[in-house]
Amino acid sequence: MRSLLFRTTALLIALGGLAACSADTSKQTVSAPAAKTAAVQKDAVYAPRQLVMRRLSGEQYQNVIHDVFGPTIELGGRFEPDLRVGGLLAVGSGDVSITAAGIEQYDTMSRRIAGQVVDEKRRDMMLRCKPANAAAPDDVCAGQVMARVGRILYRRPLSQTELQAYVTAANVGAVKTKSFYAGLQLSLAAMLSSPKFLFRTEMSEPDPDHAGGWRLDAYSKASQLSFFLWNSGPDQILLDAADSGKLNTRKGVAEQVERMIASQRLEEGVRAFFIDNFGFDQFETLTKDTTLFPKFSAQAAADAQEQTLKTIVDLLLKNKGDYRDIFTTKKTFITQELGAIYRIPVVDTLPNGAPDTWQPYEFAATDPRGGILTQVAFTALHSPPGRGSPTLRGKALREVLLCQKVPAPPAAVKFDIVQDTNNPLYKTARDRLAAHANNPVCAGCHKIIDPIGLALENFDGAGAYRTTEQGAKIDTSGMLDGVNFTNAAELGKVVHDNPATTSCLVNRLSAYAIGRPVQEAAWLDDLKQRFSASNYQLPALMREIAMSDNFFAVVQSETKAAATEAAPQREAR
């Protein structure tokens, strides 16, 4: 009975967010009605989505460049800030554009990259052809280069018109500069800042498996698979599978999904998801007061993110572990920089003493550390510059890991009486928050965020362990959704066992995969069951999402609604 009640509560929270955490339950909305798909619906799970045009992330841009031109190419620019929607930058990428300041950056990067490609030392290897005359235009060589590079950058073959535009551009440039290579550089740079490269535009076609329904075309499928699993554009094999029509068969998709999941490159895709979901982009602007936290160097901040990612990759990919164990695992990796914060001596065993050498480390069973919540990346990221913050940490746990929305604090609240850090009556954060939470306006929300945040009070603003604050012993006991714990390690176990933990991952990963929050409860439920059946193996969940019909199912775009009357097939490029 208790477990049923508990589950119901968790479900309600998952559906309605925590809008009701003060007292007002009247405004809760339960999930949006399913789209009108009855005519084409094959089963309860079918859930086509809108087409979405996504801007490449900085990482994706870099990965594609390295795929085409090799890892030694330097970008030397800065990307526009991304936008977080529904907890994910991957979803926000479907809403952003490119500003004037942004295009300046893309333009500078493009010319720099193209300059490296046509550099005298590399050009023969990179271009694989030579002009008849290096001081004049050359249609053949320019055409070969632009067609080959264009296929990777545009993630599909160029149309004749497109190819001709780039050959003309290279020729015009060659004439003006009296150099074939300078002309090619400029043409290549123009392609690198083209919207067809910078935005992933999806194309659709009628779906024979769902009469009247639509699906992504084969090249859009290739892109969606590849950005989801590898965080980069499709490779030649995947594009070949699109060319040959194999991606329009379930068998063909399965072959590619298996190949991609078996590849080393899956790690890049897994990392990209967790970097996005955990909000590691916020490290860019994270600062710590170096007089209070002298060990929290820039290197330590970088290592902290890497530590969490390494922990996850090692557990979920290398050891095929259970996703829930990321909250309890005692195994991690450590560097000398991190060792200073964790107070663990890290002996560098390499003769040249490289400071960032990673070493595996396992905390003792009795150690208060264990799981990613107790790692520096979590505790330091969700803290202001000069101290820790149970409220920020508790809010992050709810929002990032349990997918529950914590509302903003109400206006016109006075904090000073209860939050005077010099007040001898309220020495610890728990004392101060308890006094604060006596205010009924604040109490509702603080009740759901503070107890879990307070469990992490043994870790200061930079993530170092402590047992007292201002001489008073820190009490880390609390309760999460009805389950008690006494310290951070136990909190990890409670999060491990909370059903919201795995359903949140399913919600986020599916939204990440298709670039839109998934509203269809039936599809999510189906994925959750399959995730559970796999013993919560992350690659298994990725496979389920990639192999689901919904991964490619779309609704007809408004442009096509007008165009398809005459031409029901995929539009010509």
Next chain:
Amino acid sequence: MNNLVMNKLASRRNILRGSAYGAAITVGVPFLDCFLNSNGTALAATGAALPVCFGTWYQGLGFNPGRWIPSTVGPGYKNNVELQVFDPFRDRMNIISGTKYFLDGRPLETHTTGWQIASQGAIPTGVSTGASLDSQIADVIGTRTRFRSIEVAIGGGRQSFSKRAGSATNPSEPSPAALYTRIFGPEFKDPNAAEFTPDAMTMARDSVLSAVKEERRDLMKLVGAADKARLEEYFSSVRQLENQLALEMQKPDPLPACTVPGTVAATKDGPDVPDAEKNAKIFGRLMAHALACGQTRVVNVTLGSNGLHSVGSQQTWHSLTHEEPVDDKMGYQPEVTWFINWANARFVEFLRELDGVKEGSGTVLDRMAILWQTDHSYARTHTMDALPIMIAGRAGGRLKTGMHVSLPGDPATRVGLTMQQAFGVPIKTWGGLSNETSKTVTEILA
């Protein structure tokens, strides 16, 4: 005079070229005399007035109630204690008090909603929003400069309230060294340089961009309406780039007050007060030079109040507003007030930089208006009424200054509307729901 000496002179002075009896002569004269009319308000050659410029300064967390509103209204007001730092500019500023941001039943996202109303006039319902007022003004006055606008963030990060319509935010530059390179790097063309040779690579870039224009635009045919709008924003940004190339290919009109600032070394950007203070100073100088050199006509400054932090303190300015007790004797929060004074000193410093660039009898500040706004009037309790607003500069005579105008209970958007109309944005009303207004602040319109 040998060529070397002549070149040196030419680089320091402007050169008048003419011809006498068919032979080219070159005469160097001090530029103030030769290019400006006697008032310094217009270019002598064309008679055109020096262009007006606009700026925004977003400084969060408000002021202390009772310490900033002048006791009298109208001209000749006396600054209250927190604004006394602005005394040297009093006659060239306006203080607007009493206005509000209206929520209309929408939830207050603290330190967000106020900014949205201040910059966009309304609380957006989704990711896609209207353009911010500086963008509207830039579309009128900033279309022929290298940069439609320049955004900087004091205190690190890339926060900016400058938005194009839709979802594009013009990101702030946190690093003065990067801003220097962007404006005064290799692509900068000194308007006062004697010699001008268009660069072959620049001309080739321009031609290449033309050659791929159609190929790029055909993407528009393949996307839905919302994505079309996003692509339009992209193409508008590309036009700005083409505009930059076009400007690089022609000899710019001389601007006598333009001098190129010295190179800027890399600094640490972040919310620690000493870094922010150092960077604010350099940003001010760079923006003054950029405006004087005609590189842009719109500048937007975000002073990242929330994260600002004194070295060695556990607290940020923002956390202090909530957590620092009001001192019984003083009647205000002392550390918070320290930050308010610190930030106001940065704004004064910025005004000094702009005022330091002399153009005849006036200065760059005189042909500007800088709108100072905040998110909450009193951050301690997140209030949004009795908001402080300041305007510095006369916008080349379009505004009257030296006034304290009290508009109790009126929407703050009245001031934003006034600014947009003063700069020629063709709108009659501005803002959404209760923040919508068609009333300008006539007291300050010239």
